[in-house]
Amino acid sequence: MGDDQTRNTISETDTLNLPILIIGGGISGITSAVELAEAGQEVVLIEKENYLGGNVSHFNNYFPKLCPPSCGLEINYQRIRSNPRISYYTGASLKNICGTDGDFMVNIQLKPRLINNSCTSCGKCAEVCPEERPAKLGRTAGEKAAFINNGLAFPMKYCIDPEVCKREACARCLEVCDYNAIQLDASPAEVGIQAGKIIVATGWNLYNATLIENYRYSEESDVVTNVEFERMLAACTREKIKLTRPSDGLTPRRIAFVQCAGSRDINHLPYCSAVCCSASLKHALTLEAEYPEIDAEIFYIDMRLSGRNEKLLKQAEEKERITLTKGKVGRILPGDEEKGLVLEVEDISSGCKRKDTYDMVVLAMGLTPTPVAAGLKVNEYGFYLPDQPSGMIPTASCKRPMDVSSSVKDATASALKAMQR
Numbered sequence: 001m002g003d004d005q006t007r008n009t010i011s012e013t014d015t016l017n018l019p020i021l022i023i024g025g026g027i028s029g030i031t032s033a034v035e036l037a038e039a040g041q042e043v044v045l046i047e048k049e050n051y052l053g054g055n056v057s058h059f060n061n062y063f064p065k066l067c068p069p070s071c072g073l074e075i076n077y078q079r080i081r082s083n084p085r086i087s088y089y090t091g092a093s094l095k096n097i098c099g100t101d102g103d104f105m106v107n108i109q110l111k112p113r114l115i116n117n118s119c120t121s122c123g124k125c126a127e128v129c130p131e132e133r134p135a136k137l138g139r140t141a142g143e144k145a146a147f148i149n150n151g152l153a154f155p156m157k158y159c160i161d162p163e164v165c166k167r168e169a170c171a172r173c174l175e176v177c178d179y180n181a182i183q184l185d186a187s188p189a190e191v192g193i194q195a196g197k198i199i200v201a202t203g204w205n206l207y208n209a210t211l212i213e214n215y216r217y218s219e220e221s222d223v224v225t226n227v228e229f230e231r232m233l234a235a236c237t238r239e240k241i242k243l244t245r246p247s248d249g250l251t252p253r254r255i256a257f258v259q260c261a262g263s264r265d266i267n268h269l270p271y272c273s274a275v276c277c278s279a280s281l282k283h284a285l286t287l288e289a290e291y292p293e294i295d296a297e298i299f300y301i302d303m304r305l306s307g308r309n310e311k312l313l314k315q316a317e318e319k320e321r322i323t324l325t326k327g328k329v330g331r332i333l334p335g336d337e338e339k340g341l342v343l344e345v346e347d348i349s350s351g352c353k354r355k356d357t358y359d360m361v362v363l364a365m366g367l368t369p370t371p372v373a374a375g376l377k378v379n380e381y382g383f384y385l386p387d388q389p390s391g392m393i394p395t396a397s398c399k400r401p402m403d404v405s406s407s408v409k410d411a412t413a414s415a416l417k418a419m420q421r
């Protein structure tokens with residue numbers, strides 16, 4: 001962050017009235033935004049994706065109560081809609097931050113949505129759109145270039161993927177849209193935002209599963225990450241279809257969950273990623289409740305759960321079709337004649353080495369930080385330190401992996417901190 005020489009000096013009263021900028025529109029950023037706005041503060045929220053909601057908006061359900069993501073997100077979307085103190089930008093990437101505490105100038109680049117605010121989300125553009133987005137992280141196969149975020153969209157408006165759309169060479173959406181909402185010639189725009197404080201709520205990234213070579217992860221295989229699995233379950237719930245494995249479209253009968261994939265491992269991430277044990281228990285309990293034909297086995301070093309999440313373990317222990325095995329998975333190998341996946345495990349309870357075959361494997365991956373702005377102080381693993389000298393306030397899971405409930409509490413605390421000028 002350098003000083004911006006070109007700006008006029010503004011008085012202290014003016015800086016107190018400057019909005020608070022929040023970078024990241026996941027559950028934490030949204031929470032800080034609504035708390036600040038309801039306390040009378042002007043807020044600008046920027047999100048790099050086309051929709052707010054972050055990772056939670058892609059969940060199938062969430063612990064501790066295993067409720068759908070709409071529970072929690074919808075009420076917050078309503079709070080945003082009804083509060084004129086919140087402005088938000090989606091598809092917004094940070095270009096640069098200048099200035100200092102109390103008086104920042106932030107430039108953001110807005111990618112074109114190719115559909116404007118007149119969209120009524122009727123969906124006719126997607127019906128006629130001939131282009132498909134490539135399958136990606138739980139993205140439903142066949143999703144069109146004109147798309148909307150999986151039913152929990154905020155804003156509730158379609159957008160068009162500019163990397164896939166053929167624009168004027170196709171233009172079928174233009175012919176069917178009754179609201180003049182299609183803008184195929186829209187180009188990127190730049191916006192400058194003056195802000196008194198900046199809350200950084202950029203969340204987490206997933207560790208790169210291909211780096212754990214002995215687990216044989218690849219995008220085509222039946223070894224998937226827990227984030228992919230979460231989104232597969234969400235797509236099944238949404239579209240009322242059965243869970244199938246990627247390689248052949250058959251229903252898996254036995255699914256193994258491999259804990260600490262990348263976490264608590266000196267070759268990868270030495271720290272605990274905090275939410276993966278609860279996430280795998282949630283997945284196993286969801287299978288138990290909704291897929292009577294599937295057995296789940298969780299391989300763990302030790303179960304790390306906090307607060308109300310403890311009860312997930314108790315629930316899982318009572319289920320016949322869930323097995324909990326204490327033991328680190330050493331290797332995942334292809335089964336005989338390439339059928340299934342063989343796990344080599346050191347079973348701590350029996351003291352024996354086991355080899356067993358599964359139809360699918362879910363890797364409970366480690367979580368990593370999200371790099372945002374140069375100049376922010378980080379800990380030895382790259383997560384932001386809570387106290388920054390710069391007047392920027394990191395919040396929630398960009399400081400360390402944490403669950404939704406802790407993220408929301410932390411984001412509320414950050415809102416309070418930002419108001420104390």
Ligand SMILES: Cc1cc2nc3c(=O)[nH]c(=O)nc-3n(C[C@H](O)[C@H](O)[C@H](O)COP(=O)(O)OP(=O)(O)OC[C@H]3O[C@@H](n4cnc5c(N)ncnc54)[C@H](O)[C@@H]3O)c2cc1C
Binds near residue numbers: 023048052064226397
């Ligand atoms: C597999 C899995 C399952 C989980 N299940 C549960 C569960 O059931 N219950 C639970 O309590 N917790 C669960 N968690 C944890 C949960 O995901 C986090 O607590 C939650 O996502 C934290 O929200 P957040 O807003 O801090 O971060 P995120 O959800 O990561 O949101 C951050 C947002 O910031 C945006 N962003 C990032 N960088 C920028 C930038 N430079 N500019 C603009 N925007 C940016 C991102 O696009 C994103 O929208 C799970 C985690 C995993 C991995």
